[in-house]
Each structure stands twice: as C-alpha cells, then as structure tokens.
Amino acid sequence: MSLRVPTGRTEFTEAAAASEDGGATISMGKYDASQTLGATSGGSSPAEYDLSIALNYGQSAGSAQMLRWVTEHTELVCRPPYSDWSTCLTVGSTGALEQALRIFCDRERGDAMLTETYSFSTALETAAPLGIRVLGVEMDDQGMLPESLDDLLSGWDVQARGGTPKPHLLYTVPSGQNPTGATQGAARRRAIYDVCSLHDVYILEDEPYYFLQMPPYQRDRPVALSQPTPAQTSDDFLDSLIPTFVSMDVDGRVMRMDSFSKVLVPGSRMGWLTASEQIVERFVRHGEACNQGPSGFSQAALYELIEKTWGHEGYLKWLAHIRESYTQRRNILLDACVDHLPAGIVSWNPPAAGMFTMASVAFSN
Structure with a gap:
C-alpha cells in the first residue's frame, strides 16, 4: 500500500506533495516486520507494523x-x-x-x-x-x-x-x-x-x-x-x-x-x-x-x-x-455577510472555532 503525501517541509498542498522537496511516497508491505527483524544498527530500523498485522483481526x-x-x-x-x-x-x-x-x-x-x-x-x-x-x-x-x-x-x-x-x-x-x-x-x-x-x-x-x-x-x-x-x-x-x-x-x-x-x-x-x-x-x-x-x-x-x-x-x-485555512474561509464568509445582508434584520455571532455560524432574522410588522 503506497500513498503520496506532503511532508510539511515546505507547505501542505497537493503541489508540494507532488514535488521532490515537499512530498514523499510512503508505503507499507505485507511482511515488512518479519523481513526487517534482522536489521542491524547500520541498516534500516526494524518495522513493527505491517499489512499482515493491520489487516488481520486485532x-x-x-x-x-x-x-x-x-x-x-x-x-x-x-x-x-x-x-x-x-x-x-x-x-x-x-x-x-x-x-x-x-x-x-x-x-x-x-x-x-x-x-x-x-x-x-x-x-x-x-x-x-x-x-x-x-x-x-x-x-x-x-x-x-x-x-x-x-x-x-x-x-x-x-x-x-x-x-x-x-x-x-x-x-x-x-x-x-x-x-x-x-x-x-x-x-x-x-x-x-x-x-x-x-x-x-x-x-x-x-x-x-x-x-x-x-x-x-x-x-x-x-x-x-x-x-x-x-x-x-x-x-x-x-x-x-x-x-x-x-x-x-x-x-x-x-x-x-x-x-x-x-x-x-x-x-x-x-x-x-x-x-x-x-x-x-x-x-x-x-x-x-x-x-x-x-x-x-x-x-x-x-x-x-x-x-x-x-x-x-x-x-x-x-x-x-x-x-x-478555516480562519480565511470564515473571514471571507463573514465579510460577505457584512456586505450583503441587511443590518438590523439579520444578526450573527462570529464563530471562534469550527465550521459553522448561525444567523438570526428579526421580523417586524
């Protein structure tokens, strides 16, 4: 099993993950643990987890x-x-x-x-x-x-x-x-x-x-x-x-x-x-x-x-x-609310975390 991932050395983006500097291919084989049991201090460190373990009953x-x-x-x-x-x-x-x-x-x-x-x-x-x-x-x-x-x-x-x-x-x-x-x-x-x-x-x-x-x-x-x-x-x-x-x-x-x-x-x-x-x-x-x-x-x-x-x-x-990333999204959303929703009719509390905000609408006769 192989995955291409950003390493975080540069930035966490798909472009970084695809590059040589910012990405790496990580993999896990079926018998990695048993194949590296004989590793020495001069070689790779022994694997402790592989697909034969992960995909069995645990x-x-x-x-x-x-x-x-x-x-x-x-x-x-x-x-x-x-x-x-x-x-x-x-x-x-x-x-x-x-x-x-x-x-x-x-x-x-x-x-x-x-x-x-x-x-x-x-x-x-x-x-x-x-x-x-x-x-x-x-x-x-x-x-x-x-x-x-x-x-x-x-x-x-x-x-x-x-x-x-x-x-x-x-x-x-x-x-x-x-x-x-x-x-x-x-x-x-x-x-x-x-x-x-x-x-x-x-x-x-x-x-x-x-x-x-x-x-x-x-x-x-x-x-x-x-x-x-x-x-x-x-x-x-x-x-x-x-x-x-x-x-x-x-x-x-x-x-x-x-x-x-x-x-x-x-x-x-x-x-x-x-x-x-x-x-x-x-x-x-x-x-x-x-x-x-x-x-x-x-x-x-x-x-x-x-x-x-x-x-x-x-x-x-x-x-x-x-x-x-979510802070930037929140700011864009709330900027749009301020610019386009009628003040005095619609109100909301700017969220300090998460993905949600809830607006209240005041109706009058």
Whole structure:
C-alpha cells in the first residue's frame, strides 16, 4: 500500500506533495516486520507494523502502534490531571457516541441526556432510537449556560417529569458547536464542570473542531491579518488553545471524543476517546460485541502518515495549517455577510472555532 503525501517541509498542498522537496511516497508491505527483524544498527530500523498485522483481526481498542500515538498526543494536548486515564480507538465520534449512550443510559429506566438547546442533529438522531430523551439547556454566544444547567438539575422533580430520573449524562460540543458555532471559554468550561461535579453528571466531550480555534474576527482587518500568519512553534500552537474538559477533570467524569474526520480524513472513520481506565475498559468490551474496532486500512495509512512521516511535531504543524485555512474561509464568509445582508434584520455571532455560524432574522410588522 503506497500513498503520496506532503511532508510539511515546505507547505501542505497537493503541489508540494507532488514535488521532490515537499512530498514523499510512503508505503507499507505485507511482511515488512518479519523481513526487517534482522536489521542491524547500520541498516534500516526494524518495522513493527505491517499489512499482515493491520489487516488481520486485532484488538477492539485498536493497534498497539496507533494506541501509543494517540496516548502520546493526548498527553501533549490535554495533560489529564489524574493517573489512571486511558485511550482507545473508535470508529469515528458518531460511533463512539452511540456506544457511550448504550453504556451510560437505560431505555427501561427512562434515562434522559442533557445537551445544548441547539445540538448536533446526528447526536439527536443517535439518541432517539435508543429511547433516550434529550433535554436542551439554554445557551448564549459561548454555548451552554451553567446557571441554567444548575437550575434544571437543582429543581428536578421525578414525578413532575413523568417518572424520568434526574439526568446523569451531559453531551456537549465545546468548540465550534454544531450548529451554532458557539465556543465555550475556559471559565465557562470550568463552571459547567463544577455544576456537573455538584450534581454527579458525567460529561461526553465531543471535540472534532477543537484544533480549529480562530482569532477574533475583524471586518476591517489590517493587510497582515488577511495573509497567512507566520509559522508558530508547537508550544505556541498548543498554548493558544482553550483548555479541554478532560484537562480539568479531577473526578474522572469526562469522556473526550476526538476525531480525524474534521482535520485530516473524514472517510477514515477513525478517532479515539480519552477517559478513566474503568470507562475505557467497558467501552472496549462493548466494541468487541458491535464493531471490532476501526478499519485496518485506516490504521495502517494513518500510522504511516502521522507516526512514521510527520511525527507529533509535523501533525501539530498540519493542524496549525488547517486552522489557518478555516480562519480565511470564515473571514471571507463573514465579510460577505457584512456586505450583503441587511443590518438590523439579520444578526450573527462570529464563530471562534469550527465550521459553522448561525444567523438570526428579526421580523417586524
């Protein structure tokens, strides 16, 4: 299996990938591991992963090689503040959400899930056939309001709610929320976490757009802001990101779902989750009975790209590049809104992350 990819030495474009300086052909054979077992210090390093491994039945948690990569990446990005956290691969975040709902909720018990007033339509459609009621929490331009969440939970009356137990599960998209584009700031995330800790609510943190966080929108931008920003160091890039729920999770009450879909390869149907070892163990057991883990082709291709070719430094450079691309797209879209939509009738909040914005239209007699 061979792929032509940009190396990131020059730029991340198709033209760069096709060139000698900016591209490389990466490949994986069927028996690479066994053929290089005798490699010496003077030759090539032994391969540890090949197609005979990737395309055979494997572990539901994912291959050891990709698990090592996502664990290292999570340590770099999230730094979970407790020791017994773990990761496992998923068949994308939608598949991970469906598994999580089956684990945490019970149809016969009449469980309900909390989320934003406006929420990801696929998440709602995932919950519906499982018999899980979905309750919306009020929002503002930073997403879910912790005060409204606390009021809802503090005043929960099982009898008045038709026997529905007090919710113990919250689903949220903190960065670039679909469909509103809202992004929770650091203080907002801390306040929501504190409310969930008070009421013993478990958090499903869905973060496919986390790395697409953008600088504030300016209509009349200086010329410098209309051009690609200078290359950042990896530390600068990571420091510019809002802390995640899992990075403030001292209770082990967060499952963070990451995905390659919105930043690399949607068709890979591959992501990973981070949670306590106890939760990940249950998730893996469930995966053994429903999907057996992500595609071996996807794991092999991504391993060759992000581990063997880019490494963590190169992948963070790619994420900074893709963030810049989406920032330029957002600016073009909002410039057009300012130029062509009637002020006083149509309004919107410039998104600080992600791929979405939502406009409001005011009608008058």
